[in-house]
Amino acid sequence: xxxxxxxxxxxxxxxxxxxxxxxxxxxxxxxxxxxxxxxxxxxxxxxxxxxxxxxxxxxxxxxxxxxxxxxxxxxxxxxxxxxxxxxxxxxxxxxxxxxxxxxxxxxxxxxxxxxxxxxxxxxxxxxxxxxxxxxxxxxxxxxxxxxxxxxxxxxxxxxxxxxxxxxxxxxxxxxxxxxxxxxxxxxxxxxxxxxxxxxxxxxxxxxxxxxxxxxxxxxxxxxxxxxxxxxxxxxxxxxxxxxxxxxxxxxxxxxxxxxxxxxxxxxxxxxxxxxx
Amino acid sequence: xxxxxxxxxxxxxxxxxxxxxxxxxxxxxxxxxxxxxxxxxxxxxxxxxxxxxxxxxxxxxxxxxxxxxxxxxxxxxxxxxxxxxxxxxxxxxxxxxxxxxxxxxxxxxxxxxxxxxxxxxxxxxxxxxxxxxxxxxxxxxxxxxxxxxxxxxxxxxxxxxxxxxxxxxxxxxxxxxxxxxxxxxxxxxxxxxxxxxxxxxxxxxxxxxxxxxxxxxxxxxxxxxxxxxxxxxxxxxxxxxxxxxxxxxxxxxxxxxxxxxxxxxxxxxxxxxxxxxx
Ligand SMILES: Nc1ncnc2c1ncn2[C@@H]1O[C@H](COP(=O)(O)OP(=O)(O)OP(=O)(O)O)[C@@H](O)[C@H]1O
Ligand SMILES: [Mg+2]
Numbered sequence: 151x152x153x154x155x156x157x158x159x160x161x162x163x164x165x166x167x168x169x170x171x172x173x174x175x176x177x178x179x180x181x182x183x184x185x186x187x188x189x190x191x192x193x194x195x196x197x198x199x200x201x202x203x204x205x206x207x208x209x210x211x212x213x214x215x216x217x218x219x220x221x222x223x224x225x226x227x228x229x230x231x232x233x234x235x236x237x238x239x240x241x242x243x244x245x246x247x248x249x250x251x252x253x254x255x256x257x258x259x260x261x262x263x264x265x266x267x268x269x270x271x272x273x274x275x276x277x278x279x280x281x282x283x284x285x286x287x288x289x290x291x292x293x294x295x296x297x298x299x300x301x302x303x304x305x306x307x308x309x310x311x312x313x314x315x316x317x318x319x320x321x322x323x324x325x326x327x328x329x330x331x332x333x334x335x336x337x338x339x340x341x342x343x344x345x346x347x348x349x350x351x352x353x354x355x356x357x358x359x360x361x362x363x364x365x366x367x368x369x370x371x372x373x374x375x376x377x378x379x380x381x382x383x384x385x386x387x388x389x390x391x392x393x394x395x396x397x398x399x400x401x402x403x404x405x406x407x408x409x410x411x412x413x414x415x416x417x418x419x420x421x422x423x424x425x426x
Numbered sequence: 427x428x429x430x431x432x433x434x435x436x437x438x439x440x441x442x443x444x445x446x447x448x449x450x451x452x453x454x455x456x457x458x459x460x461x462x463x464x465x466x467x468x469x470x471x472x473x474x475x476x477x478x479x480x481x482x483x484x485x486x487x488x489x490x491x492x493x494x495x496x497x498x499x500x501x502x503x504x505x506x507x508x509x510x511x512x513x514x515x516x517x518x519x520x521x522x523x524x525x526x527x528x529x530x531x532x533x534x535x536x537x538x539x540x541x542x543x544x545x546x547x548x549x550x551x552x553x554x555x556x557x558x559x560x561x562x563x564x565x566x567x568x569x570x571x572x573x574x575x576x577x578x579x580x581x582x583x584x585x586x587x588x589x590x591x592x593x594x595x596x597x598x599x600x601x602x603x604x605x606x607x608x609x610x611x612x613x614x615x616x617x618x619x620x621x622x623x624x625x626x627x628x629x630x631x632x633x634x635x636x637x638x639x640x641x642x643x644x645x646x647x648x649x650x651x652x653x654x655x656x657x658x659x660x661x662x663x664x665x666x667x668x669x670x671x672x673x674x675x676x677x678x679x680x681x682x683x684x685x686x687x688x689x690x691x692x693x694x695x696x697x698x699x700x701x702x703x704x
Contacts, residue, residue: 165442165443166443169442169443169444169445172445173445176445177445319522322517322519322522323522323525325486325506326517326522326523326525327525328505328506328507328510329484329506329507329509329510329514329515329536330510330525330535330536330539330581330584330585331507331536331539332507332539332540332541333505333507333508355525356525359522359524359525362565362567363521363522363567366521366567
């Protein structure tokens with residue numbers, strides 16, 4: 151506790167989070183998944199994001215989970231994202247599963263819980279694969295193709311871009327506070343608490359200049375976009391055509407679709423034979 | 427004997443976290459000594475590592491190898507709150523320094539937090555010194571570029587640091603404001619012992635610095651006085667630096683080393699008199 155409170159500021163490194171976000175957005179463009187056409191990935195996601203919710207067979211879900219996990223591995227997902235994934239699954243249903251395993255570990259409680267856990271896990275892994283495999287620009291192209299409003303796809307790309315910038319700025323502002331602030335005196339019995347309070351306080355305070363700075367910056371961005379005729383381009387079909395003209399299906403896309411199909415069909419077949 | 431050291435790097439290595447698998451190494455075993463009282467200009471092309479070097483000195487980023495001493499104290503494992511006693515950094519982007527409600531509040535902030543007696547009157551002095559009078563109740567983000575820069579300088583020296591670090595203090599300024607900032611810089615340097623400026627502004631280097639360090643790809647490519655560096659064509663060629671025009675002009679016309687317009691004008695008048703005398 152004491153060690154932790156002394157230096158949360160040094161431990162939770164915003165720099166780490168920032169590079170992980172960047173990694174997730176731009177860092178893995180050389181994986182097999184990233185080579186696929188965004189449309190293939192989105193269609194694939196349409197299936198793997200929905201189908202598990204309607205499946206209730208543990209074996210089938212387990213097989214689908216394994217497939218999703220394999221694709222996640224292929225996509226070389228950033229460790230932080232995987233960690234958040236585990237945390238998410240655990241906080242949703244996983245902890246119930248573990249608790250019930252400890253208390254009365256009979257199958258009648260474990261199976262329904264593991265069904266739910268597997269569903270959540272499979273869908274999340276599929277999402278992670280798709281969103282790590284697609285950099286923001288390709289994601290937008292894919293969404294645009296399927297008729298998603300241009301404004302939405304633009305917002306997604308923009309927030310991906312702006313997030314690392316914001317984090318860097320946050321780091322700088324936080325450092326401004328630290329350079330000018332004073333750590334509570336190392337004496338008295340409440341020092342640990344005081345120090346913790348000081349660190350949390352400057353983290354909170356840093357958001358305020360960040361927001362003001364961002365507000366000012368977004369105005370510049372919007373003005374720049376307007377100067378380039380962004381709003382007009384939204385409704386222009388020619389712009390849409392140019393934006394989408396680079397999309398091509400390749401052999402890899404067909405192979406990926408084929409493997410997914412065969413695997414899913416096989417899983418359904420196998421699971422209908424094995425009864426738990 | 428050498429004067430005491432203000433900043434000392436011993437075999438310092440630093441890197442950033444990379445987006446791809448490998449972390450980009452910025453410095454690998456860098457040694458550097460800066461003595462008290464020196465006015466150092468740090469030059470080099472974009473991405474040479476100037477800002478990174480400044481961030482290392484003030485403890486914003488930590489090296490993964492080697493030691494850094496500031497004013498004789500090792501700061502490698504110190505908190506920024508502690509290093510702030512000796513060093514102060516004025517950011518490349520002044521907006522990120524504004525954390526108070528107004529310019530005046532920002533200038534007072536550090537002194538108030540650190541319970542420095544008479545901080546009010548000291549803040550007033552600074553406001554006077556950087557001609558920010560009448561602006562002290564405005565939100566600092568709403569100032570003009572030059573005013574922001576002056577405010578950031580005032581914030582930077584509020585705690586009387588022995589080592590002042592400035593990251594591109596004259597970038598994006600018009601000529602009038604630039605002159606103001608250079609004047610402010612000169613008056614600052616009468617207050618602090620040591621100043622290190624990272625810059626691309628060769629005119630500033632020529633007029634202000636008494637030592638120039640050229641960084642190139644994380645290494646020190648050259649280190650010397652302004653004239654030594656401007657004469658070293660090999661380094662200039664390699665790093666892609668142009669001496670200020672007044673220097674080139676002085677050299678071409680008179681074969682002399684003129685670092686600022688005044689020196690050039692004096693020389694010019696002298697030469698003309700000599701010609702007229704003949
Ligand atoms: N936060 C960061 N994460 C990863 N790499 C970085 C980061 N900041 C800087 N770099 C890299 O470190 C190297 C040195 O950068 P630095 O900012 O120190 O250069 P600089 O000399 O200040 O350049 P400039 O003249 O453009 O300000 C560059 O290659 C840059 O890409
Ligand atoms: Mg820089």
